[in-house]
Each structure stands twice: as structure tokens, then as C-alpha cells.
Amino acid sequence: AQKVTQAQTEISVVEKEDVTLDCVYETRDTTYYLFWYKQPPSGELVFLIRRNSFDEQNEISGRYSWNFQKSTSSFNFTITASQVVDSAVYFCALSAWVFDDKIIFGKGTRLHILP
């Protein structure tokens, strides 16, 4: 069975601090996709990244970076120099590498960036 665990329910940090959101996944598939989505108060999901299981290279996009470690089944997300606009709920998600497969979401981490 597939499962995504985001152990941090809620995090508060002061602006400009770095923050890491943890994500641990379970799957029996050898090939799969991992995702991160941002959901601001408006409710619309914002796609941040998709990573396939073949690619363990870490990725950096501006202030965002992702650390994918297959050995620990983790796909952590770090925001550097956080800003108030980063306040949102962040979801880690997983899908199998097959046609028509669904995305399984973690429970989300609510991030508060305090001014």
C-alpha cells in the first residue's frame, strides 16, 4: 500500500529563518513519482515539484530545495530565508509510475511565517 507521512502538523518560524518540512513515504513500487504542493488560504493547489524515483539528485529552485533520499524513503522540502508569503499548507504526495494512477497525499504541514 502507498502512504505518505508528514509528521509535522504545524510549524511556526520567524521570517528569514530556514525551515524544513519532512516527508516520509511508503510504497512497494520500484518506480514512482513524488510531489510537493502548496495550498495557500485561497485553497488552490500550487504545484511545486515532481520527482521520479530514478532521480535522486537534490533540486534547488530559488529559495526552495528538495532532498530526496531513497535509502530513508524521504523527500524533504526546505525553504531558505522564509517569507510571510510562504505561509500555507504544504502537501507531500506520491503516485505510482503507471497509467491512470492516482496521487496519494500526506496530511499536510501548516506553515506559519511570523513577521
Add this chain to the structure above:
Amino acid sequence: GAVVSQHPSRVICKSGTSVKIECRSLDFQATTMFWYRQFPKKSLMLMATSNEGSKATYEQGVEKDKFLINHASLTLSTLTVTSAHPEDSSFYICSARVGGSFAPLYEQYFGPGTRLTVT
């Protein structure tokens, strides 16, 4: 990138009535659309997978007679909540998948969501 729209964005209906939510892929054809439900401060739970021209596949525990899904064209899927009750109040989000049957082309785009309140 590809755009998915939902209509309406918000709807309030009375208990016992039915409400239809539309999900459209605006600039691409989506052979597969997904419907999710999100309770306040909760995660997204997949309700059903909808393939164009065929019956939707519902997740365990989702009442197919209550949540009617129709995917009549490659750009439109509808979710009808029949005989709505206050416990059906939720945020409903659709997504549409682009690409063919080759999994590495997999891309899924989410709509902005529809907030349903049943009074």
C-alpha cells in the same frame, strides 16, 4: 502550463437538493480526471477516477449513487452531489491528466476547487 477550471467556485444549497460541479480542462484534452474532497484543515482524499466515455472508478467508502460523476467529453467532467446534507459540505477539487498512456508523460493539473456548503 495547462489550466483546469471549476465552476462554481462556491455554492450554497439547501439540504436535500442536488448540486453539480463542473471541471474543465481549458487548453488540453484530459482522458482522465480525478475528484478529490478536502475537509477543513484536512488532506485531500481521492473520491473517484473518471475516464472519458466510461464509468468512474470510486474509492472505497465513496457512495457512487450519491456522488455522480460524468466524463462525457475530453474537456469536461461533472460531479453531482445528490440529496446533499450538511455533512457533504466540503472543498471539492478536480484534477485533469495530460499525456498519453506512456507514464513518463504523466502530468496532472488541479482545478481551483469548489467550496460546497449545505445548509
